[in-house]
Amino acid sequence: MILSTAYDYTNQKLERKSRQPLFKAFSVLTNIQKVLQTSDGNREQIEVFHGMKTISMMWVIAGHGFIGFKNFPVSNYNYGIKWQTDHLYIFYITSAPLAVDTFFYMSGFLLAYHYFKIKHSSALVQVKSIPLLYIHRYLRITPAVLMLYLSCMYLLPYLGSGPFYDEFVKQLMSSCRTNWWSFLLYIQNYSNYDNLCLTHTWYLSADMQMFLLSPIVMIPLAIGLHHGKFKTCMIAMLLVNLLFTFLPMYLKLTYRDYTNAYDTHSRFINYTMGITLGLFMREKKHLPFLFNMKMTKSSRSTANLIIWTAVLLGMLATCICYQAVEMQDYYVNKTVFYSLMRPAWCIGLSWIVYASYHGYGGVVRWFLARPLFQVGGKLSYSMYLLHGIVVAHYVMMLRVRAYFSEFIEFYLWCGYFIISVVLAFFWTLAFESPMITVERFIFGGLADKAKKQEGRSDQNAA
Template structure:
């Protein structure tokens, strides 16, 4: 194969050298009527500068290269070389994934065998060889073959031309290609395109910078008061002061009976699991040297440490329902039903103001200067593909209803939409529960359990009734997680002052059953992914979610009441409290961190477990740094301002 590539390259160079000067202008004249004036001018100059033309060709993808049988053949060319082309009259334009062609595999094998017969020959003999009909047919791949090798390539061309216009005159490909077959929406971009900002982007950037400036100013003023021993500043100053918010962020509580310590560990570890899953998913779509290894990796059981990441989202829904019910029971058990109903709007407003600032910051950062802070062959394409739904459907984003749409602004924010929707409907069950749980606790638990069964049944029914139902982000299929959490919050509140006694044998048996069930769910998920059937998919996904959450409920209950042993010690590690406080901002920003890493890729990547873990831990460290800034700038200030503006009336503490 290498010999074939080398010889074809020599022939191309010889053909260029021999006929370039005579035929170049004739080819330009032939396409004059179908080509723009700017492109014609640039093509004419390329006729006069072979070195410049070679730079364009050398920056573009090759059709024949090593590794055709192993890679996924989505070639990025040489982006940096393309962007480094410097000419006063011709600006460069990079076009990712612009063309595709197919090579019959057995034609390649015949070509290799034929070239081996001519292992030692001169360029003259090579030209004679090209006149041989058999070899010519093989090079043109006119004889078929059922097995095809698909090549997808990128191009570096003058900014005034389209790929079709450029290749009509200067075609570097010996095989026919089709343009824009992978993604018709893929756009070419010129050098410096990422740094150009529209009026809206400039205004959004200024808006994003205002909170940062307020944080700097308020922190400086707070520090000045502290050095002067002039007392504490106003609460508004504290809201944006890093000294105040940073102290709260690193503050660790020990032995507080009102806090469920193990929840911090569950929340933070679940967040790391989410980052792991999204890191793998993003790395999986990149071009790899060992594409077959990537395909086989999913079938390995040990790969479930990443592929079972969706269970982390179920844990988040469970914890959200648990904390809501636990706080609601503490505040509303002595309040009449009419007052509870009246408090619902204020309660929802508190929740909206709690979630929106950090999410809004993600929205405006993405639409403002994000494109300008990165570069790479896929950078602008990836940022635009994320930002387009944000521009078109911004109202879905801010009204938390985008999880029922196929176009989602930052895919991970579907969770925020589903969580907000569950929070809004939660009073339907929380108000009766707050009234009756003391007298009829069993009835409350049975009623909520019946609702869980109903939700699972509805989800299964939708999957069977609606053909090809593929919304993985709907709310109704996750409502069972939330309801299990509400049951857990009610039980924990009821038992908060009681001493729970349990025999060691019962405790051990419960732990064994819990861990075995969780392990089974993780491993069986692998079978569903590798060997999917309609019945497996339609039944397993709705049923496994509440079962997983029941297992998490046992872990929380046992750890909180002193039956967690080493598990409780691990989940209650003090530093997890800091990670837990950062988890919401981390959930918002981790996609940008992963996007930056993936969008900066220049060439084929090698895939194995070590490299994935290496990238994962790098993403985690960067996410912790960025989420700390995010928390101190957007999340923590709004928590204080929320209390200042609306107080605590009608809103359960979380």
């Protein structure tokens, strides 16, 4: 970073261009501009995703911070547990897993929205491109993950002390030393789900597995769209969504000794519903909004307000019901609710995205599209990687009993969030943003070749 920044700074002072893009790939000057750069009115961007990413990340930190309180000595521990079980209004903490479902939904949407931008015709060309897609994905996300692993293994033991510190670090290092291979292959949410290396990174495994499975859905859809079978594709996605809604429910009701809380198949519905809306909006983005244009402006506003009210109240009810069900011990109730909760939540997300894109988002769209959230969205991946260690480090460093209260939890959350943002900013500049340039340099030629091959296939088909 020092050498690359010095090279970039010299070029800027001498007003000359870089001879090689790799020479400034790690430049702080260049990468900080990329992180802080914002845009307005870009129709290729789903602007509300920036706010959804940032807020979801804040929600995840709040949820994991609350879990942290359960893992260290608290003088009024019983009060904290009773506070959680007796009050429905704390759904804002308990239902934090819905933020992870939101990330899965956005991943599926963006995959479809960008994949179907190119009109794929040849199944063979798409199949041949799969290895490159997989390599691109792995190289895109792994450097930051690898550096997190190395930092936890070789730096974390020297970053603190206390009566719990050494023991917690030994437990963490033992799990990561044993399961490093499944951690870096993104399969630990199945292979060693009961002994995860860096527990919060189960999400990375699930997201990678969804991406690896996506060609099974994407390639047939692309062929169907090429032949003008849009309605057939949408019906097929409806059936896929129904399958992944009820299949996890059936499996868990049938095999009640199943204990994996981090599996992928239970959450695949979020991904496929994202793909469904991504497909629809890519293919029908030129169509007018849902409301009939013959309606008066007053009628459209009223209808829009009614739908928005119903959607937001429905999402609020989902969060409250999550809290109520979570406090129960009824296996069947939990299984059925969790299976139906995810598609219900994604329906709400779909309305937010669709209405906001077409200019009917009102104050919600305005808020979620703020430039500050664009920066937060770019940092969200590194924030997710690092926040778990930030929370764990505070817990491990404690030397006296803590006291539980809502204000103290909020106070700690502010600290977790600010420190996570600062570390994520460095992590993005050092290990995430540079890899975009490096990966583009390595595979740019292959991508151009694939596009040309796809073009020749289209000509041959014509």
